[in-house]
Amino acid sequence: MAAQDNSSTDGVGPGRPGARLSRRIFLAGSTGLAGSIVAAQAAADSLADVPPRAPGADLGAHSERSKYVRIDRIPEAGPGMRNVDPDNAINAKTPHQQLFGTITPTDLHYERSHAGVPDIDPAQHRLLIHGMVDKPLVLNVDDLKAMPSVSRVVFIECTGNGWENWRKADPDLTVQHTHGLISTNEWTGVSLRFLVDLVGKQRGSNWMLAEGGDGAGVDRSIPLTEEILDEAFVAYGQNGEPLRPAHGFPMRLIMPGFEGNLHIKWLRRLKFGDQPWMTRWETARYTQLLPSGKARQFQLRMETNSVITSPSGTMKIRPGYNRVSGFAWSGHGSIARVEISTDGAKSWKVAQLNHPVLPKAQTRFQIDWVWDGKPTRIVSRSTDDKGNTQPDRSHFIAQNGTNALFHYSAQQTWSIDEAGRVSNVLA
């Protein structure tokens, strides 16, 4: 089983009632990366070392994470600019190497905010819907809650996800660094089609400007295709509770399968029109510069993608049985198949998909593997139910060049050396 440097297993030791400080525990606690594997075993090497049962702490209004679990997002200022002052952070990445299943804990959902997190009193928040409509409306969050609701588990992915590896692979990166800008939550809200029918969208009004109530007033033009009218919704709920401020409280747009930037947070305006507005974010920002010098615009859908989370960058494995696990996702639909190679993409095996396999949501995969102790490379590739297969790096770069900055979706390869150390490589 793989372990890595900030796993939850250290922190057992002196000071706990009943814990006996053995030399072994002390050694394990004082070592770093490699020590955490040892610590997990040494801390209760004999059942006699397991502390006796005792009455526990009082029940509280909230249940907190165990003090033995250290699990954090990583604030980042740009590719390679990590653990920066909160002042300078533009995003915070999800620690996929420490998570299970498919639902991201709410406080660990990745975040990209363009002008910080606004402090919005829902009693004073309004959503204006206007433009080419028959009946412009002002709604508050209670109005939305009174409407028929939809709930859906969907991934949201920043178009910058993967941007660390466009040109080179820093061997010290974890999967949190390389793929921490995607998360999956259950969101609850009101169907866009319901709102469109409510205000009476006029003929020829095929585009919608969605604008946030943050300092930057982030806004995007959204084409009102049948798919988007069917699937988009204005959410007020996140994993069963009101949205967290970092994720758009009190209301945000959810655009299943599309660029994270389109899921406008702190939503305060929907305006209908007959053409895109060409906002800063859809021209100067989230456009992909190609080798020709031209930039691809309105690449709105997120690609078919996957990544192995265990073992992954900076972990260490032992020869013998290892379970290879990770997750796949596609903005086109559901994941149909994930294949794993443990010999550097020479041969492939089909991985097991764990239920549920939901469209436009993270899907967990796993496969058994016996490592013979020789250096090798492991890699995953996914195929969705529309037949799209995740490209290998050489094909991906041939098509996109190395200047695009956004929408990186090439297969992720992890290298394993003779000592079992796992590191980030390009292919």
Place this chain on the structure above:
Amino acid sequence: MSSPSKLVAGLALAVSMGAPALAYDFGRPATPDEVKLWDIDVRPDGKGLPEGSGTVAEGKHLFEDNCAACHGENGQGGIKDRLVGGQGTLMSDKPVKTVGSYWPYATTLFDYIQRAMPYPSPGSLSADETYALTAYLLNLNGIVAADGKLDEASLPKVKMPNRDGFVPDEAFDPARLFRRN
């Protein structure tokens, strides 16, 4: 006893009668005056631009007072986005994407300054000041003359150097997406 066709007609009637009454059960109508307060977006054809004007010279002073701390003197070398230069670099290994080298529409610059800048107090600049800053930044990029001035009529006519530098994703090409009739 009603026939199936009568039943369908009856349902259709109920839906069409129900819809208008339903609408204002949620929220309230937006008044034209309040819509004006929030209706700030500007399109490439100039729709949404407010009345006003500003000169390059006025913009230079405004930039020094409000923008240079983050974007650097003359829009380069600051801690935040570089705004000037970079033309001719988009095919290189180190593309420099600025207003002058990358942005396809001058109206987007006006819109973005108006909605998002200056960072600590977005929305605090007047329309005239926003025209002036837009003019100054375009002047620094060699697009507007040093004695230039912009207003709601002239701004949409500014041709940006990288206007033709974008290719739409085939799936969401605005020129083709809804052209089925």
